[in-house]
Amino acid sequence: FRNLNPFRFYINSNSYSVGNPFLQASFSDNFEFSHAYKKKLNSSIYLNVTTDGYGTVFTSDAENQTQIITRENYYQQYNYGITESFSFHEVSWFKSDNSINLLGYYTKFNQNFGATPKNGIQVYLSSNNTFSLSKKIKLQVNSYYSSQHDRGLFSVGEMFDLSLGIQHHFKNNLKISFLFSDVFNTASLKNYISTVNRIKQNYRQNESSRNVRISLSYDFGNKKVNVKNRNFGNDEEQRRSN
Template sequence: MFPTVYASYKKNENNTFSLNYGKRINRPRFDLLNPFKVYINSNSYSKGNPFLRHSFSDNFEFAHSYKEVLRTSVFVNVITNGYGVLFTSNPETNTQIVTRENYFKSLNYGIGESYSANFAEWWSSENSLYFLGAKTEFIKNINATPSNSLQIDFSTNNTFILGKTTKLQIDFSYSSPFESGLYEIGYASSFDIGFKQDLFNKTMQIAFLANDIFNTSYLKDFTSVVNGVKQVYSQNESNRFVRLSVVYNFGNKKINVKERAFGNQDEKKRTGN
């Protein structure tokens, strides 16, 4: 059974408290089970593990909301039989092997603050700041030592109304470098700009989006030490793109549902129904 339990208490118009718990199962994807080798280069290959098992997570959260503007949350996440990627190496053959194993259990915890505000009639903003930590234990002998550190996660999403028909969106997110179990992980950030313009009495919309402008949201400095060998991995599957879209709505907006209904009634009278 994987229950979800939620309780809420509204102390007054300004303060609301909530407590929730959920148990979940995380099943590995098919490609993680596929045992065939996929060569990355002449000295490195990746393969799945057909004996990989699912993991379980128990999630607890206590939250306080003030005027539905400021929200504080404290949460704990417990993972058992956790699985993930292992980078191993064979110094004799100078070969790197990327595989998957159920090798850890972890206790993840944190505290977060979310703030929604209208700084002016033309400026609304959604902001969040989280401090995250973890304690990891290896349940399989992989000849490595777990380590964990504090992680800071911040995001801000801002909408600016530049006129009755013009909107500007500016978003920024940042995750600090941190250590989590087997890995040390580099920072990630993203800076996005969006623009929307309505034309011809809102029958046409022009939208522009520049996503991850500085190309900094990819996985970088993914570092582990197994069998005394330090390995550093980066994967730049770039999220940077630019998109321009134009939408035009055809049709006569003066026709409403009531007019169509009257037309149907007249047709029925003519047919004798």
């Protein structure tokens, strides 16, 4: 709704955001080839083509010292990449899922608003790991890294996340969990840079991704109950109908 709302939303005295009620839908064509090896190594290459793409455009009124944030259908973009994912579940006390992504961006603008397309390469790494310290206690270590890259109208700064969690199971179906997300407070968007009409704008956004969460859960019911399948006289008719 915000993308279409034509009324101004003031961020501060010198900046406001406005939607575009004439915004049109974009179309995306996706092509992907993937290969799985022994359920451990997954490889894929892909191409994504976006037509009549829409997004946020940061413009400036230098005379009035005002920044205007609008939405426009303004580009055609080609995204391509290679992804390698590896899973390690060979031992009972350790599980790990990892991926390496090499992504490329090529963009053409459909309209002239005083900016030049930015094309570049992004490296994205992720790793999710679970350690079983005992039968009742599990430790979780998750992280990702996104390199600085150019994409369309913007240059995007690098981001890094490290999150830690621990979980304890009690005998009576009670479970307590502790999660510390974004330990170093480095996963927020920063250095989101665009240059329109030779005016460079740097945008940052931190939605408090660093936080601590404690949760307590309890599973009701008897896990030892045996459930038997019951056959009905019309099973054959049901299979044919499905």
